[in-house]
Amino acid sequence: MLMVAVSMVVFSLVSLSPVDPVAANVGQAALSGMSDEKLATLQAYWGKDVPLVERYASWVSGLLRGDMGDSLRFNAPVAQVVAQRAANSLVLMGIAWLASGVLGLALGIAAGVRRGGAADRLVKASCFVLAASPTFWVALLMLIVFGVVLGWFPIGFSAPIGKAAADVTWLDAFHHLALPAITLSVVGVANVALHTREKTIDVMGSPYVRFARARGESTGSVVIHHGLRNLVLPALTIQCSQIAEIFGGSVLVEQVFSYPGLGQAAVSAGIGGDTALLAGIALVSAALVFGGNLVANILYGVVDPRMRKEYSRG
Amino acid sequence: MEGHSNVHRDGEFHHHHSHGASTHHAGDHHLLQVEGLTVAFRMYDDAASEGEGRRAEGEGAGGPSDGSSKPGRIARWLRDARLFLAAPQREVPVVHDLHVSVHAGEIVAVVGASGSGKTLLADAVMGLFEPNALVSGTVYFDGKPQDASSLAALRGHGISLVPQSVASLDPLMRVGRQVRGFARGGDDAARSARQRQLFARYGLGPEVERLYPFELSGGMARRVLLCCALMDNPKLIVADEPTPGLDLALAQAALADFREFADGGGGVLLITHDVEQALSVADRVAVFLDGTVVEETAVESFRSPDLLRHPFSRQLWHALPEHDFAAAPARSPEAGATAEGGQA
Numbered sequence: 001m002l003m004v005a006v007s008m009v010v011f012s013l014v015s016l017s018p019v020d021p022v023a024a025n026v027g028q029a030a031l032s033g034m035s036d037e038k039l040a041t042l043q044a045y046w047g048k049d050v051p052l053v054e055r056y057a058s059w060v061s062g063l064l065r066g067d068m069g070d071s072l073r074f075n076a077p078v079a080q081v082v083a084q085r086a087a088n089s090l091v092l093m094g095i096a097w098l099a100s101g102v103l104g105l106a107l108g109i110a111a112g113v114r115r116g117g118a119a120d121r122l123v124k125a126s127c128f129v130l131a132a133s134p135t136f137w138v139a140l141l142m143l144i145v146f147g148v149v150l151g152w153f154p155i156g157f158s159a160p161i162g163k164a165a166a167d168v169t170w171l172d173a174f175h176h177l178a179l180p181a182i183t184l185s186v187v188g189v190a191n192v193a194l195h196t197r198e199k200t201i202d203v204m205g206s207p208y209v210r211f212a213r214a215r216g217e218s219t220g221s222v223v224i225h226h227g228l229r230n231l232v233l234p235a236l237t238i239q240c241s242q243i244a245e246i247f248g249g250s251v252l253v254e255q256v257f258s259y260p261g262l263g264q265a266a267v268s269a270g271i272g273g274d275t276a277l278l279a280g281i282a283l284v285s286a287a288l289v290f291g292g293n294l295v296a297n298i299l300y301g302v303v304d305p306r307m308r309k310e311y312s313r314g
Numbered sequence: 315m316e317g318h319s320n321v322h323r324d325g326e327f328h329h330h331h332s333h334g335a336s337t338h339h340a341g342d343h344h345l346l347q348v349e350g351l352t353v354a355f356r357m358y359d360d361a362a363s364e365g366e367g368r369r370a371e372g373e374g375a376g377g378p379s380d381g382s383s384k385p386g387r388i389a390r391w392l393r394d395a396r397l398f399l400a401a402p403q404r405e406v407p408v409v410h411d412l413h414v415s416v417h418a419g420e421i422v423a424v425v426g427a428s429g430s431g432k433t434l435l436a437d438a439v440m441g442l443f444e445p446n447a448l449v450s451g452t453v454y455f456d457g458k459p460q461d462a463s464s465l466a467a468l469r470g471h472g473i474s475l476v477p478q479s480v481a482s483l484d485p486l487m488r489v490g491r492q493v494r495g496f497a498r499g500g501d502d503a504a505r506s507a508r509q510r511q512l513f514a515r516y517g518l519g520p521e522v523e524r525l526y527p528f529e530l531s532g533g534m535a536r537r538v539l540l541c542c543a544l545m546d547n548p549k550l551i552v553a554d555e556p557t558p559g560l561d562l563a564l565a566q567a568a569l570a571d572f573r574e575f576a577d578g579g580g581g582v583l584l585i586t587h588d589v590e591q592a593l594s595v596a597d598r599v600a601v602f603l604d605g606t607v608v609e610e611t612a613v614e615s616f617r618s619p620d621l622l623r624h625p626f627s628r629q630l631w632h633a634l635p636e637h638d639f640a641a642a643p644a645r646s647p648e649a650g651a652t653a654e655g656g657q658a
Binding site for chain 2: 115116206207208210211212213214215216217221225226229230232303304305306
């Protein structure tokens with residue numbers, strides 16, 4: 001259902017967009033020097049005059065046979081482009097997701113436990129600044145500081161320029177991945193930390209924490225025995241909603257770092273009127289986000305005894 | 315009473331409780347004694363900020379630096395800016411000059427209306443406070459004056475809290491684990507044995523250990539909370555509204571458990587809004603009104619309004635069901651005596 005809706009929206013939006021795929025892909029100079037017949041052939045090849053519904057129907061029937069169509073922009077099957085790009089992107093997003101999750105959780109708890117303390121003020125202030133900073137701007141700053149001025153990291157791409165793909169080592173790949181991943185993590189941390197902080201404050205103010213204290217538990221003991229346990233559920237929710245955030249951020253970050261991932265492919269597909277590729281990417285990302293939330297829901301049942309018992313009863 | 319009066323330096327002012335029949339002074343002093351407890355909260359106050367602004371305005375107009383002169387204007391502007399930036403706070407007193415004491419072997423019921431700040435007394439005894447609370451007063455435990463850190467050390471090691479409801483249990487932790495608790499330097503095997511022993515004593519089967527708090531019935535939850543408190547062999551139990559939500563039989567069972575604990579030499583500070591209940595189990599009653607204890611008296615004094623000194627105590631007496639819920643004068647002292655005689 002979700003997939004159908006997503007693909008339909010992508011198709012309608014692309015057909016509404018003023019981008020002419022022929023003009024966008026051939027280039028201005030070639031277009032102006034092109035004969036009318038040649039233009040007509042190209043337009044027919046790219047299916048410019050095929051009505052939206054028909055295009056959609058043929059795409060869906062192809063999809064059902066396992067064929068996601070061909071990308072106009074990359075002149076290759078969509079499945080292949082997506083697979084190759086997704087490999088790059090998933091590593092990037094995975095690292096960013098984990099790093100922002102772990103760091104955000106730690107900072108959020110540290111801030112929430114001693115509300116109003118020095119750590120809390122520091123975390124809160126930096127998170128507000130980060131949350132208010134546009135992703136692309138943070139990416140640019142990172143690029144300028146660490147890529148250009150300090151020269152610690154390469155300024156873009158997923159491999160050294162001019163090196164044959166076969167010669168690219170893991171170290172090279174990681175070195176190129178680091179800066180975009182750090183940027184994406186830093187942007188994500190603010191969100192996770194602020195949400196975790198709120199939840200931590202709730203938990204620390206709860207009757208069961210008050211009672212635990214009344215029984216002589218120290219703050220550290222309370223956090224370890226009751227805090228973490230009760231923060232698992234909200235943290236799961238935050239982490240899974242964060243998948244969508246990280247995905248959105250990756251589009252911008254990949255663009256700034258010229259990192260060949262899904263996000264960058266999506267941008268060029270959009271600009272080039274490459275419906276098949278855009279729909280393919282949209283499907284994959286919708287599946288990822290949906291999958292993340294599904295996993296969260298299943299994990300709730302595993303973690304929370306209240307839900308577990310309800311399932312076994314119902 | 316001689317040694318006892320050494321501890322009570324302020325005895326002349328607010329120390330006029332009469333003792334219950336079974337009450338004794340273990341080691342010549344009170345188990346718990348709270349003197350002059352005052353709790354106030356600092357909070358932001360919108361109404362005060364407006365009032366303050368207006369007051370400042372009035373001063374400015376009447377003062378020597380009139381609004382027309384330039385330095386005066388700047389001064390006023392600065393003051394307004396300061397008022398705007400520093401949101402005014404005020405101290406809201408909730409408990410003031412409260413005195414109450416508990417002897418070993420007795421139940422003292424603090425009786426007052428719901429939401430009148432009685433729980434703050436429990437907080438004070440446990441040394442637990444909200445960050446914005448301003449607390450003053452003296453708490454003696456076992457005859458020794460306590461400060462915040464020594465009270466914190468007594469939490470679970472001498473003073474135990476029995477909270478109101480199952481909400482005070484961690485919803486995601488099995489009951490057995492919670493009752494055993496996470497005390498410093500605890501011996502796991504010994505604590506397990508103690509927990510099993512308590513469960514057996516209060517009729518909780520071994521299967522209860524494996525349950526989560528949401529699976530407990532009201533009666534089970536109450537016993538589990540009591541077991542939590544008894545786990546550490548306290549000398550004093552502070553029970554904060556332990557019976558609401560329980561039916562009469564369960565509430566009486568709860569009170570009987572407290573009675574048993576007190577008869578074993580412990581002290582119980584029972585905080586409740588239920589006068590009848592308090593009278594049925596307590597040795598002494600502290601009447602709580604408007605943030606302080608207005609009268610601390612033996613439960614026997616509730617046989618007749620003539621024995622009660624404070625008008626609010628008499629109102630409470632008249633409000634009891636067997637006295638027609640009326641604020642009318644008592645028909646006869648015997649009516650109260652027959653009602654309470656059995657428990658006193």
